[in-house]
Amino acid sequence: MTARQQFTAALLLGVAFLVLFRQLDPTGYQIGLMMRCMILMIVTIGLNILIGHAGLVSLGQAALYGLGAYVAAWLAVKQGVQFLPAIIAGVVVTGLFGAVLAYPTVRVRGVYLAVITIAFGLVFQNILVEWLPVTGGTQGLIGIPRGNVFGISLTRPIYFWVVAGCLIVAFIIQYNVIHSRYGRAMRATAQSENAAKALGINLAATRTLAFVISATLAGLAGGLYTFLNLFVNYETFTFFHSVSFLLMVILGGTGTLVGPVIGTSILTYIAEILQDLQEWQIFAYGFLLAAVMFVMPQGIVGSFSALWQRFLSKSRAHETQGWPDRSVPLAEILHPGEERGQIALKTEALTLRFGGLTAVDDVSLEVECGRVHALIGPNGAGKSSLLNLISGFYVPTGGRITFFGASIAALPSHVLARQGIARTFQNTELFGQMSVLENVMAGFHAHYRNSLAETLLRLPRFGREEHRFFSQAHQLLKFVGLVDFAEEEARNLPFGHQRRLEIARALALRPKILLLDEPAAGLIHSEIEDLKRLIRLLADHGITIVLVEHHVEMVMTVSDHVTVFDYGRVIASGTAAQVQKNPQVIEAYFGHGSVVPRGRPMTALVEHSGAAE
Amino acid sequence: MGEIVQYLLTGLSLGGIYALVALGFYIMWEATKAANFTHGDVYMVGAVLTVVLVEKGLPVLLAASIAIAAAAVIGALIERLLVRPFNKEPNAIGWMLTTIAAGIMIESMATITYGPLGRPLPSPLAEQPIRFGGAGIYPQEMLLPIVAVAAMFGLEAFYRRTTIGRAMRAVAFNRTAAGLMGINPNRIALIAYALAAAIGALAGILIAPVVQAAPAMGALIGLKAFGVAIVAGIANARGVVIVGLCYGVIEKLIEGYISTGARNAVGFTLMILALLLFPQGIFGRREVVKV
Numbered sequence: 033m034t035a036r037q038q039f040t041a042a043l044l045l046g047v048a049f050l051v052l053f054r055q056l057d058p059t060g061y062q063i064g065l066m067m068r069c070m071i072l073m074i075v076t077i078g079l080n081i082l083i084g085h086a087g088l089v090s091l092g093q094a095a096l097y098g099l100g101a102y103v104a105a106w107l108a109v110k111q112g113v114q115f116l117p118a119i120i121a122g123v124v125v126t127g128l129f130g131a132v133l134a135y136p137t138v139r140v141r142g143v144y145l146a147v148i149t150i151a152f153g154l155v156f157q158n159i160l161v162e163w164l165p166v167t168g169g170t171q172g173l174i175g176i177p178r179g180n181v182f183g184i185s186l187t188r189p190i191y192f193w194v195v196a197g198c199l200i201v202a203f204i205i206q207y208n209v210i211h212s213r214y215g216r217a218m219r220a221t222a223q224s225e226n227a228a229k230a231l232g233i234n235l236a237a238t239r240t241l242a243f244v245i246s247a248t249l250a251g252l253a254g255g256l257y258t259f260l261n262l263f264v265n266y267e268t269f270t271f272f273h274s275v276s277f278l279l280m281v282i283l284g285g286t287g288t289l290v291g292p293v294i295g296t297s298i299l300t301y302i303a304e305i306l307q308d309l310q311e312w313q314i315f316a317y318g319f320l321l322a323a324v325m326f327v328m329p330q331g332i333v334g335s336f337s338a339l340w341q342r343f344l345s346k347s348r349a350h351e352t353q354g355w356p357d358r359s360v361p362l363a364e365i366l367h368p369g370e371e372r373g374q375i376a377l378k379t380e381a382l383t384l385r386f387g388g389l390t391a392v393d394d395v396s397l398e399v400e401c402g403r404v405h406a407l408i409g410p411n412g413a414g415k416s417s418l419l420n421l422i423s424g425f426y427v428p429t430g431g432r433i434t435f436f437g438a439s440i441a442a443l444p445s446h447v448l449a450r451q452g453i454a455r456t457f458q459n460t461e462l463f464g465q466m467s468v469l470e471n472v473m474a475g476f477h478a479h480y481r482n483s484l485a486e487t488l489l490r491l492p493r494f495g496r497e498e499h500r501f502f503s504q505a506h507q508l509l510k511f512v513g514l515v516d517f518a519e520e521e522a523r524n525l526p527f528g529h530q531r532r533l534e535i536a537r538a539l540a541l542r543p544k545i546l547l548l549d550e551p552a553a554g555l556i557h558s559e560i561e562d563l564k565r566l567i568r569l570l571a572d573h574g575i576t577i578v579l580v581e582h583h584v585e586m587v588m589t590v591s592d593h594v595t596v597f598d599y600g601r602v603i604a605s606g607t608a609a610q611v612q613k614n615p616q617v618i619e620a621y622f623g624h625g626s627v628v629p630r631g632r633p634m635t636a637l638v639e640h641s642g643a644a645e
Numbered sequence: 646m647g648e649i650v651q652y653l654l655t656g657l658s659l660g661g662i663y664a665l666v667a668l669g670f671y672i673m674w675e676a677t678k679a680a681n682f683t684h685g686d687v688y689m690v691g692a693v694l695t696v697v698l699v700e701k702g703l704p705v706l707l708a709a710s711i712a713i714a715a716a717a718v719i720g721a722l723i724e725r726l727l728v729r730p731f732n733k734e735p736n737a738i739g740w741m742l743t744t745i746a747a748g749i750m751i752e753s754m755a756t757i758t759y760g761p762l763g764r765p766l767p768s769p770l771a772e773q774p775i776r777f778g779g780a781g782i783y784p785q786e787m788l789l790p791i792v793a794v795a796a797m798f799g800l801e802a803f804y805r806r807t808t809i810g811r812a813m814r815a816v817a818f819n820r821t822a823a824g825l826m827g828i829n830p831n832r833i834a835l836i837a838y839a840l841a842a843a844i845g846a847l848a849g850i851l852i853a854p855v856v857q858a859a860p861a862m863g864a865l866i867g868l869k870a871f872g873v874a875i876v877a878g879i880a881n882a883r884g885v886v887i888v889g890l891c892y893g894v895i896e897k898l899i900e901g902y903i904s905t906g907a908r909n910a911v912g913f914t915l916m917i918l919a920l921l922l923f924p925q926g927i928f929g930r931r932e933v934v935k936v
Binding site for chain 2: 089135136143144146147148150151152154155157158159161162271272275278279282311312314315317318319320321322325326329
C-alpha cells in the first residue's frame with residue numbers, strides 16, 4: 033500500500049469506528065471518555081509533527097494545551113464570547129506562543145530546548161495559580177456556558193461529532209504536512225542540519241512552522257476541552273501531563289501516521305484501569321514509560337512498520353545501474369547553463385582565521401563558468417575551509433566573494449543555495465532515515481512555489497508541482513543508477529551509492545555551481561572512473577564544478593584549471609600540466625630537496641597519490 | 646537594610662541547594678553528555694532516607710552516611726540501566742525520558758512508603774537563628790553555600806590532581822580518544838553518576854532540618870538546578886556554583902520585592918531570557934562545528 037492508501041484506509045476505519053461506537057449505545061461516561069480521548073489525540077498528533085518529524089522535543093505541550101483552554105474559558109466566562117470565536121481566539125493565541133517558543137530553536141536544540149519548554153510550562157502553571165482575577169487561581173474558571181453555534185446548542189451528542197470532526201481535520205493536516213515539502217524539510221533539518229542548509233532549507237522557518245502547527249493543534253484541543261468539561265483548572269496542565277503526552281506519542285510510534293492515535297487510545301484506556309491502583313497509579317505511569325523505552329522505543333506502529341519495511345526491502349529487486357546514465361534528458365532538469373564564458377565565482381583577498389590559526393590566507397581566485405576547477409593541496413591547506421566559505425558555512429574574517437558579480441560573503445548557506453550554489457560533504461551527509469527518493473525530493477525544496485495553504489488544502493498547484501518533481505527525482509536517480517533503491521532508507525545504502533545519492537540530491541537544487549568536497553574518497557577505481565565521466569558531463573552541460581580532491585590522477589585528468597594550496601595560501605594556479613611542473617607544488621607535496629625524476633613530475637604525483645591511499 | 650540582608654542570606658542558602666544539585670548535573674554531563682533528568686529526586690532520597698534512619702534510632706552522622714552511600718548506588722544504577730543504553734548516538738534524547746520515568750517511580754514510591762507529608766530532621770544548627778542587623782538565619786542554612794563552594798573547589802582539585810579526575814576530564818573532552826588511551830569511559834560514567842548523586846543527597850540532608858524532608862521536595866528543585874546548570878553553560882564548576890547562588894538570591898529578591906507568587910514565573914522567565922542571550926550558557930564555550 034502506498035502512504036496515501038494507508039492514510040485513506042486509516043481515516044475510513046477511524047470514522048467507521050466512531051459511527052459504530054455511537055450505534056452501540058454507550059453510557060454517558062463512555063461518551064465523555066471517548067471525547068476526552070479524541071481531544072488528547074489532537075494534542076498528540078501535533079506533538080508528533082514536532083518530535084517525530086522536526087526532531088524537537090517539547091516538555092511543555094500541556095501548557096500550550098492549557099493556554100488554548102484558558103483563553104477560550106476566559107473569553108466565554110468573563111467576556112461572554114461565543115463558542116466559535118472563543119475557540120478560534122484560543123487557537124490563534126496558542127499559535128502565536130508556539131512561534132515565540134520556537135524562537136530559541138533557531139539556536140538551541142536537545143536538552144537546551146527541553147529546559148526552555150519545561151520552564152515555559154512551569155511559568156504557565158505559576159501564572160494560572162497566582163493571577164487570580166484572570167485565571168481564578170487554584171479554583172480555576174467555572175461556569176463555562178455550553179457552546180452554541182449558529183443557534184444550535186452543542187449538546188453532548190452534537191458536540192461528540194464536533195470533536196470528531198476536529199480530530200479528522202487534525203489527522204488530515206498531519207498527513208498533508210508530512211507528505212509535502214514542508215514535512216520533508218522538517219525531517220531534513222532533524223537528520224542533518226548542514227545538508228538541509230546546503231539545499232536551501234531555512235532551518236529557523238522550518239522549525240517555527242513545526243512549532244506553530246503543533247501549538248495550534250494543542251490550542252484547538254484546549255478550546256474543545258473547555259467546552260466539554262465546562263470548567264478548567266490548573267491541575268490538568270502540569271509537567272506530568274506534558275510527560276504523558278510524550279509517552280502517548282512514543283508508545284504509538286514517533287513519526288508514524290497513526291502512532292499518536294493508537295498511543296493515546298491505549299494510554300487513555302490504561303489510565304482508566306490504573307485508577308483502581310490509586311496511589312500506585314503514578315508509579316505505574318513511570319514504569320510504563322520506562323518499559324516502553326526498553327521494549328519498543330520505536331513504538332507500536334513504528335516497530336511493526338519497521339518489520340514490514342524490512343520484508344518489503346527483501347522482496348524488492350536491487351540492481352545497481354551504471355552511471356552516469358546519458359539517456360537521461362538532463363536539459364529538462366538542470367540549470368540551462370547560459371552563462372558560459374563568464375566568471376562564475378571570484379574571491380578577492382579572502383581570509384579566514386580561527387583564533388591564531390589562519391586557515392585561508394589572502395586567497396584570490398576566479399572560477400570560469402562551465403569549467404572544472406580543482407583545489408588541491410596537502411591536508412590542512414585550507415581547501416575545505418574555502419568551500420565552506422563559498423557555501424556560507426563559515427563567515428570570512430576578511431575579503432570578498434562574488435558570485436556572477438554579486439557579493440555573497442556572509443550570506444547564510446540556505447540563501448546561497450537558493451542562488452544556485454550546491455555542495456556535497458567530505459563525510460557524506462544524507463538524511464539517513466528518509467528514503468533515497470525523499471532525499472532527492474528534499475533537494476527540490478527551494479523550487480516549490482505552492483504556499484502552505486495550497487499544501488494543506490491539496491489545491492491543484494500542489495499536485496502539479498509534486499508530480500513534476502517526483503518524476504524529475506526519478507530521472508536524477510536514473511542518472512546516477514539508483515532507481516531500484518528509491519524506496520530504501522538512505523542510511524542502508526553502501527558507501528559508494530551514498531556518494532552518488534548525495535550528488536543526485538545536490539543536482540536537484542539545479543545549481544549553477546557545484547562544490548564537490550573529496551567526492552572520490554572511499555570510492556573504488558571503477559567508481560572513480562564513473563565519477564570522472566559524470567563531472568565532465570555536468571561541466572559540458574554548463575554547470576561550473578569546484579572540486580576539492582586528493583586523488584591527483586583524477587584531478588589531473590578531469591580538471592580544466594587547478595589551484596594548489598599550502599598553509600592557506602595559493603602557491604600555484606594554472607592548467608593541470610602547468611601546476612605539475614611548478615617547483616613550489618613539488619616541494620609542498622614532497623618536501624624540500626626531494627628528488628623528483630626529471631620530466632616525469634605528473635607520474636611522480638600520481639604515484640604519490642596512489643601510495644598515500 | 647535588615648530586609649535586604651535577610652534576602653541575601655536566605656537567597657544564598659537557597660542558592661547553595663541549586664548550586665549543589667546543579668554541580669551534580671555538571672558532573673554527569675561532563676562524563677556522558679547526558680544526565681539524570683530527575684536528579685532532584687536523588688536529592689530528596691538523601692533527605693528522606695536520613696530522616697527514616699534517624700527515626701529508627703541511628704545517629705545522625707551514620708544515617709547521613711548510609712543515605713549518601715545509598716544515593717550513590719542509585720545514581721550508578723541509573724547510569725548503567727537508564728542512561729547508557731539510551732545515549733548511544735549524539736543528540737539522543739531517550740535518556741531524558743527513561744530518567745524522567747525513574748524520577749516518577751522514585752517519587753511515588755517515596756510518597757507511598759514515607760507518606761506525602763514532610764518530617765523534620767533534628768539538628769543542633771537549626772535551633773537558634775543567628776541575628777545580625779535586622780536579619781536572622783539558622784547556622785544550618787549558612788552551611789549550604791559554604792558546602793557548595795567547598796564542593797566546587799574540591800571538585801576542581803579532584804579533576805586536576807587525581808588520576809580518576811584527570812581521566813574524567815579526558816572523557817569529557819573526547820570520549821573516543823580517551824577510550825583509545827585505555828580509559829574506560831563507561832566506568833568513568835558510573836563513577837560520575839555516583840559522585841553526582843552523593844553530592845545531591847548531601848544537599849538534601851543539609852537542608853532537611855530547615856525545610857522538612859518530603860517526597861515532593863526534589864522535583865522542582867531538580868528542574869531549576871538543571872536550568873541553572875544549562876544557563877551556566879555546563880562548562881565548569883565555578884560557573885555552575887556562581888549561577889546557582891545568584892539564582893537563589895534572585896528568587897528571594899523576587900519574593901521580597903514583587904511577590905511570593907511571582908517567584909517561579911519571573912525566575913524561569915529570566916532563565917529563558919538568559920538562554921536566548923547566551924545560547925551556549927553564560928560561562929559556556931562556543932563549539933566550532935566542523936563541516
